[in-house]
Amino acid sequence: MIRLFKVKEKQRELAESAVGGAPVKKQTAGELRLNKDISELNLPKTCSITFPNGKDDLMNFEVSIRPDEGYYTGGTFVFTFQVSPIYPHEAPKVKCKTKVYHPNIDLEGNVCLNILREDWKPVLNINTIIYGLFHLFTQPNHEDPLNHEAAAVLRDNPKLFDSNVRRAMSGGYVGQTFFPRCV
Amino acid sequence: MADTESQPSRSRDLDKLLLRPGNLVGPNFEPGPQLRADLQEYARVLVVGAGGLGCELLKDLALSGFKNLEVIDMDRIEVSNLNRQFLFRLQDVGKPKADVAAKRVMERVSGVNIIPHFSRIEDKDLDFYNDFNIIALGLDSIEARSYINAVACSFLEYDSDDNPREETIKPMVDGGTEGFKGHARVIIPGVTPCFECTIWLFPPQEKFPLCTLAETPRTAAHCIEYAHLIKWDEVRSGKTFDPDDPEHMKWVYEEAVKRAELFGIPGVTYSLTQGVVKNIIPAIASTNAIISAACALETLKIASGCSKTLSNYLTYNGVEGLHTKVTEFVKDKDCLVCGPGVLIELDPSTTLQKFINLLEDHPKLLLSKASVTHRGNNLYMQAPPVLEEMTRSNLSLPLFGLMGKIPMDIVHVTGTTRKNDKKTSSLRKLRVVFKGVDGVIDMDTAGGA
Numbered sequence A: 001m002i003r004l005f006k007v008k009e010k011q012r013e014l015a016e017s018a019v020g021g022a023p024v025k026k027q028t029a030g031e032l033r034l035n036k037d038i039s040e041l042n043l044p045k046t047c048s049i050t051f052p053n054g055k056d057d058l059m060n061f062e063v064s065i066r067p068d069e070g071y072y073t074g075g076t077f078v079f080t081f082q083v084s085p086i087y088p089h090e091a092p093k094v095k096c097k098t099k100v101y102h103p104n105i106d107l108e109g110n111v112c113l114n115i116l117r118e119d120w121k122p123v124l125n126i127n128t129i130i131y132g133l134f135h136l137f138t139q140p141n142h143e144d145p146l147n148h149e150a151a152a153v154l155r156d157n158p159k160l161f162d163s164n165v166r167r168a169m170s171g172g173y174v175g176q177t178f179f180p181r182c183v
Numbered sequence B: 001m002a003d004t005e006s007q008p009s010r011s012r013d014l015d016k017l018l019l020r021p022g023n024l025v026g027p028n029f030e031p032g033p034q035l036r037a038d039l040q041e042y043a044r045v046l047v048v049g050a051g052g053l054g055c056e057l058l059k060d061l062a063l064s065g066f067k068n069l070e071v072i073d074m075d076r077i078e079v080s081n082l083n084r085q086f087l088f089r090l091q092d093v094g095k096p097k098a099d100v101a102a103k104r105v106m107e108r109v110s111g112v113n114i115i116p117h118f119s120r121i122e123d124k125d126l127d128f129y130n131d132f133n134i135i136a137l138g139l140d141s142i143e144a145r146s147y148i149n150a151v152a153c154s155f156l157e158y159d160s161d162d163n164p165r166e167e168t169i170k171p172m173v174d175g176g177t178e179g180f181k182g183h184a185r186v187i188i189p190g191v192t193p194c195f196e197c198t199i200w201l202f203p204p205q206e207k208f209p210l211c212t213l214a215e216t217p218r219t220a221a222h223c224i225e226y227a228h229l230i231k232w233d234e235v236r237s238g239k240t241f242d243p244d245d246p247e248h249m250k251w252v253y254e255e256a257v258k259r260a261e262l263f264g265i266p267g268v269t270y271s272l273t274q275g276v277v278k279n280i281i282p283a284i285a286s287t288n289a290i291i292s293a294a295c296a297l298e299t300l301k302i303a304s305g306c307s308k309t310l311s312n313y314l315t316y317n318g319v320e321g322l323h324t325k326v327t328e329f330v331k332d333k334d335c336l337v338c339g340p341g342v343l344i345e346l347d348p349s350t351t352l353q354k355f356i357n358l359l360e361d362h363p364k365l366l367l368s369k370a371s372v373t374h375r376g377n378n379l380y381m382q383a384p385p386v387l388e389e390m391t392r393s394n395l396s397l398p399l400f401g402l403m404g405k406i407p408m409d410i411v412h413v414t415g416t417t418r419k420n421d422k423k424t425s426s427l428r429k430l431r432v433v434f435k436g437v438d439g440v441i442d443m444d445t446a447g448g449a
């Protein structure tokens, strides 16, 4: 290809004085795939999505979930999504912004959902994750605990678990931990 | 090394390849002293990465007759690099890798000029990358490869028959190693598969379930990830973990040790902690040398045409005995990054709404309910409602203006296609050309330039 390089070098010298094109934003394949996911979102009425950085940054967004059945009915739980440029090769990083008394979500907002980590596959999408998160509220499970105490209460005394959830959601203490109101 | 003695011998062996004709040469090979001189004067190669592979690449390219080299790397030298990144010495610890690597190779190989860039690859503009004829990659991350690939493919243009225009092709040579294994590949955008066409070759990194880390750790790595992902947030909330800050790393290591003692798990060490947290894959100097040698030779072959190039993916495996294999992967013709995209000619007055309607009837697309994005600007989004509202006002505006009055550019659309009465969602690349606008190259003659 050296002949081409030579031609290009000559052109480069000629073009040196000319003004360069405007700097352009690079759009990665990950951003494009995410774009597709977002444009096809089909959310249940109980979930909504917002884009804090405006319509051109889809890589960072927030999803609010308002469960309409189960222990968490009436609460609003906000999750932040951070999507990598090599999405869907890598799962988005998801954290729960709302402090919640939940066996599968710890007090720092880490979420134990298999498709966010060990079971993530590139064929999955944002819709799947949101449904997965929604599911955590309708069916919390004590088998994958991140909040150990909450999991033990759910397993041994579902009635007490229910009243703990109520107390936490309306703003109050469960044990030593304070939970801000989220209903 | 005495340069006066090494110089003639270096060029003598290279001369055998560059000055004599042969049967196995590449197309358009024109041997002779002119070729040798042109290679030295006009071939400009960028080496991305100055780590284990990058050091080797820089040395190999300099010794293969390339005189104009540049190297980019954002890292500083660490003590743990010294065992294989052979251009660095103890007194270099803390200095930028690119600077030291360039200096050392220039000291040893006379006549070569290497410009170092101590910088993130994302901080350089497109013009920087466009100045090089070939980009050689010595990286260990998928993100970085994907980024450089997107940059190199963005220069690629196609003629009206969907053939790549040769003068817009930016070849890449990519190397990678992991312990005893490695690969070398040649990417000629528009001709051979790009990184994105075959991203499935890189398996996703294994991630442990968080609840396993929190409740039932079984391995040293579990303890380290617990300290890194859970304990850090709990104790040092608000502070972002920085893997390059030794204090942070030491903290994670100490927490991991406590965790391991609690569960009676052996094997947590500081270097394992670094390995797990930074996802460092073990590197062996000789594997780097083998892969780099293959990459440097392919670079020479692409530039000079003195032999046919690797077609197109070499794997080297030294785990059980020794096994190498070349596989010819095929391009994804609909690749969003390197594919030609569907050519669409428009009148500059066409509104976004009219453009979207047009996609529905286009025989190659039949795409309904399209969302449209151009260089990171979302021009129209069908869903969710919040984005639809924000972009709705664009529908009545001319697309030409929305695209910044560029006469010809790439647009991506997503929507629904009908095939045999089945609806599938699809994401397509389009090459939009506005008719009769100043500066538009005549599409029928452009290929002959």
Ligand SMILES: [Zn+2]
Pocket: B193, B194, B195, B196, B197, B198, B332, B335, B336, B337, B338, B339
């Ligand atoms: Zn491709």
